[in-house]
Structures are given as structure tokens and as C-alpha cells.
Amino acid sequence: MKVGFNLYRHLLTPDNFQFARQSGATHAIVHMVDYSGGQPSHAEPESLRSHVRTAANGDSDLWSLAELFDIVRMANDAGLEVHAIENFDPAHWYDILLDGPRKHSQIKNLKLLINRVGEAGIPVVGYNFSLAGICGRVMGPFARGQAQSFGMNGPFDDPLPPGMIWNTRYLMEGDIGCDVSPAATCTSEQLWDRLRWFLDEILPVAEASGVVLAAHADDPPLPMMRGTPRLMYRPEDCDTLLGLNNSRANQIDLCLGSVAQMLNADVYETTDRLTRQNKVAYIHFRNVIGKVPYAREVFPDEGDIDLLRIFQILRKNRFDGVVVPDNTPAMQCSAPWHAGMAFTVGYMKGLLNA
Numbered sequence: 001m002k003v004g005f006n007l008y009r010h011l012l013t014p015d016n017f018q019f020a021r022q023s024g025a026t027h028a029i030v031h032m033v034d035y036s037g038g039q040p041s042h043a044e045p046e047s048l049r050s051h052v053r054t055a056a057n058g059d060s061d062l063w064s065l066a067e068l069f070d071i072v073r074m075a076n077d078a079g080l081e082v083h084a085i086e087n088f089d090p091a092h093w094y095d096i097l098l099d100g101p102r103k104h105s106q107i108k109n110l111k112l113l114i115n116r117v118g119e120a121g122i123p124v125v126g127y128n129f130s131l132a133g134i135c136g137r138v139m140g141p142f143a144r145g146q147a148q149s150f151g152m153n154g155p156f157d158d159p160l161p162p163g164m165i166w167n168t169r170y171l172m173e174g175d176i177g178c179d180v181s182p183a184a185t186c187t188s189e190q191l192w193d194r195l196r197w198f199l200d201e202i203l204p205v206a207e208a209s210g211v212v213l214a215a216h217a218d219d220p221p222l223p224m225m226r227g228t229p230r231l232m233y234r235p236e237d238c239d240t241l242l243g244l245n246n247s248r249a250n251q252i253d254l255c256l257g258s259v260a261q262m263l264n265a266d267v268y269e270t271t272d273r274l275t276r277q278n279k280v281a282y283i284h285f286r287n288v289i290g291k292v293p294y295a296r297e298v299f300p301d302e303g304d305i306d307l308l309r310i311f312q313i314l315r316k317n318r319f320d321g322v323v324v325p326d327n328t329p330a331m332q333c334s335a336p337w338h339a340g341m342a343f344t345v346g347y348m349k350g351l352l353n354a
């Protein structure tokens, strides 16, 4: 297995790739959008924290080949490979998620995007087929020594506003349908149908481009959030997704923290089952205490998951993908996010040596 490092858009600089390499990582997972979720990450500057994005004119610019090559070159210069791009921009595919009028032009654009990702030599694209996206989280002194991290403190939740998915406004005032929330118009069955359509369209292109699509579970893993259904909130939902299309490009981004927070889930059995099938493109490494809707993120050595046992399972199954820190608690110093990441990568290297 390989050790990865997660970099958000505003962190894609030569210094940060070098920092990643110095921490011990050999592979990078890069985000092309700083703030795609319903909540910001520690790594995001204060100015982005309450930012609602707008999908200009219904479609946003696609990532260019030159832009992708620049990122790959920056990583290579620091001695790293780019293993994956994580998450589409919600502006790229909101009508695919909503079965809206622009879905055909958007899937055409996503196919072009997958072509470019393949041409740039990036083997994986991570995604989360979700209307509400990452949401319902609070930040607090939840980890050891009062380190700041994310948690969920009960089933408190605001409905998704009309004209919005994730944190992205796709309809403006005056547009047709701008007063209807996606929550009002979608069942779980419909959302599964939309996912199947998406996979049937995109996977042949992904295969031809040498790119794997890796699905992340819903965060938090609950059947409804913000008034919208969610698809990936139990371990068996991963199997359902894999069963929709048997392409070798149809894979999972296995988030240990999300699985551990699922009710009645066995994170060891799930890790064993999915990696034995060679269906895991990469793994989000983090630790948590508790299950939804009461859970908090902690340092890797203080949570519910025995991460050494996870690494033993990965070794037994000869897992060849990348293990990458997900969110990490922020540590009290002048570089809180970097310190948390370096601690976590160091811990992963220790597990590997053990």
C-alpha cells in the first residue's frame, strides 16, 4: 500500500507538495474546488468558511488540460505522484444529481473532463453522489488536549434551500423552479436510478481513459440529511453501488471514519470484503469516537477504530492503493492543519513499519 497526502485547492503550491513528501507521503490526492461541501474544512481560509458558491450561467468552466498538467508537474517536482482528484465541482453536475434539463450537456462535459484527467496521467477521480453533500457537522475541541475537530451533535439539520445542492446555488432568483427545494422532488429510488444512469454513461469513457471512479460514502452516513435522501449510509450500500455496473472502473473510496460511524457497521469486515474484491481505489484514513448522529473526530490513536488491525487486513489482502489522511484534528500552533496532517502521516508510517 502507498501513503498519500490530501491537498485542497488553495494548498496546491510547491511548498505544500514538498511538505507532503517530507512527511513521508509518495502520492497526492488533490481537490480542485476549495469548498465543495456543506461545511468547510480546517484547511480552508476563514474567508471561505461561510461561502455559498454560484454555478455561473448554469455551467462552470471545466478544468483544463493545462491546469491538470501543471498540478501533476508540481507534484512530480516534489517527488510525488497524483493518485486522484477528489470530487467534481457541484457546478459540473448538479442536473445529473437532480435529473434536470442540463444533465445531457453536463454528462458530455464530465466525459470530456474524465478524458483530460486520463490524459494528464491521473488514475482516479473520487466522487460522492449526493444532493446535500457533507453537512450537519460542528467544529469543537473534540480531540485530545482540546484539539479542534469535526463532530456531529445530534440530528440537527436545516432543509436544503431551493435552487441549491451541496453549497452551490444553481438557480438564481427569477429562474423557473428557483422556489422548489430538491428535497421536495426526489426519492431514494429515483436517486439510485440517477446514479445508475450516471455510471452507465461515464464508466465506459473512464475505462477507455484509464481512469477509475471511486465513490465515497455519505458524510454523515444517515438515510436523510437536509430533507434529501442519501444512498451510501450502510456498508452494504457500497455493494449495491458496485452491483449497478460491473466495470473495472467502478470502485470505492473507502472512508474508514464514515464506515465506523455507520450504525451496526463492522469497519474491519467491510474493509476486508471490499479490498479482497479489489474494488477500493483509495482509503480515507481517520479515527472517530461514536456513531451517527453523535460522533466526533479524534487523533488516529484515540478513536474507536483499531487502525493497526485495519493495516493488517490491508496487508493480508495485498491492498495496492493509496491510504490518505482525511480530516485530521487541528493542533495548537502556527500551522494547525499541517501539524495534524504530519502527525497522522507519521502515525501511518509507524503502522506500516509495525
Ligand SMILES: [Mn+2]
Pocket: 216, 255, 256, 258, 284, 326
Ligand atoms: Mn472521507
